[in-house]
Amino acid sequence: xxxxxxxxxxxxxxxxxxxxxxxxxxxxxxxxxxxxxxxxxxxxxxxxxxxxxxxxxxxxxxxxxxxxxxxxxxxxxxxxxxxxxxxxxxxxxxxxxxxxxxxxxxxxxxxxxxxxxxxxxxxxxxxxxxxxxxxxxxxxxxxxxxxxxxxxxxxxxxxxxxxxxxxxxxxxxxxxxxxxxxxxxxxxxxx
Ligand SMILES: Cc1cc2nc3c(=O)[nH]c(=O)nc-3n(C[C@H](O)[C@H](O)[C@H](O)COP(=O)(O)O)c2cc1C
Numbered sequence: 001x002x003x004x005x006x007x008x009x010x011x012x013x014x015x016x017x018x019x020x021x022x023x024x025x026x027x028x029x030x031x032x033x034x035x036x037x038x039x040x041x042x043x044x045x046x047x048x049x050x051x052x053x054x055x056x057x058x059x060x061x062x063x064x065x066x067x068x069x070x071x072x073x074x075x076x077x078x079x080x081x082x083x084x085x086x087x088x089x090x091x092x093x094x095x096x097x098x099x100x101x102x103x104x105x106x107x108x109x110x111x112x113x114x115x116x117x118x119x120x121x122x123x124x125x126x127x128x129x130x131x132x133x134x135x136x137x138x139x140x141x142x143x144x145x146x147x148x149x150x151x152x153x154x155x156x157x158x159x160x161x162x163x164x165x166x167x168x169x170x171x172x173x174x175x176x177x178x179x180x181x182x183x184x185x186x187x188x189x190x191x
Contacts, residue, residue, distance in 0.1 A: 001186050002033040003078035003117075006069070008094030010040045015157035016082040016122040018165035022172050023080055023120065023179045030183035032078070037069060039093045044069075046092070047099040057107045059100050070101050077186055079117035079144065081135050088127030090134045098138045105142060113143030116185050118178055122165070124158030147185045149178035 005020040017038055024034035042065040052060035059066060073079055081098075083090040090098075105112040119135030121128050132152055139146050155171040157164035165172070 001031070001077045001190055002035070002075070003027055003080060003182070003186075004072050004076045005034060005036045005080040005082065006073075006094075006097070007036065007038045007040075008081070008083040008091045008097075009038070009122075010091075010093065011084075011160055012040070013160040013162065014038070014040070014084070015155060015160075015162070015165040016084050016120070018157075018162045019120050019122060019153075019155045019172065019175050020080065020082040023175050026176045026179035027183055030180060032183050032186060035072065035076075037072065039097070042069070042093075044093045044096045044100075046096040047103065053103050053107050057104070059104050061100070066097065066100055069097060070104060073101060074105070074111050076115065077190060078115055078182060079112075080120065080182070081117070081138070082120040082122065083131060083135065085121050085123035085127040085131045088130045090121070090131045095134075102138065102142055110143060114189075115142075115144045116147065116182055116189060117144045118146045118153060118182060120153045120155065120175060120178075122155040122157055124156070128152065128154040145185060145189070147178065147181035149174045149181060153178045
């Protein structure tokens, strides 16, 4: 069983990545292989709405890093998405990835369906509910099962670097519980 954890922050020292690394660490303890992927340094162009994928089952944009990440999402049993909250929303590179992934998967036998996953959002103060909901809507439209936790998997962290995230013991705890539930659901689904 393999889970990819994708982080949408473009910052060199990302709090979001720290929550994802903690999630991946617990999954590994539970016997699940993981890969943490950062969108930092990667180019993900926005969907152009050309609908070429309907005809060709592939994205018309081939000169960026989208296809490689989508291959990893396709091969994985689980997908965890981590996004910083900007203006109460998921960050643009993450939404670009998710829009394109959904359309290509849809016209390829809906290959994301049946996987397990969930969202993590990270904000300094406000906007979690909307961003978290945006990610939940993505999991739902793709037929991906989302296990719960002991609270919403939201991190309270603002300044750059790991320090904020690591000090958020409550948030990290809910991420750990989510990861354990994710591993449990994966084992049951794949048994
Ligand atoms: C352009 C911009 C918009 C932001 N909007 C919000 C916001 O709406 N609510 C909030 O609480 N924090 C907001 N923040 C703060 C980030 O969510 C916070 O710094 C978070 O830790 C970033 O995640 P990262 O460390 O993984 O990059 C914003 C930051 C930037 C740069």
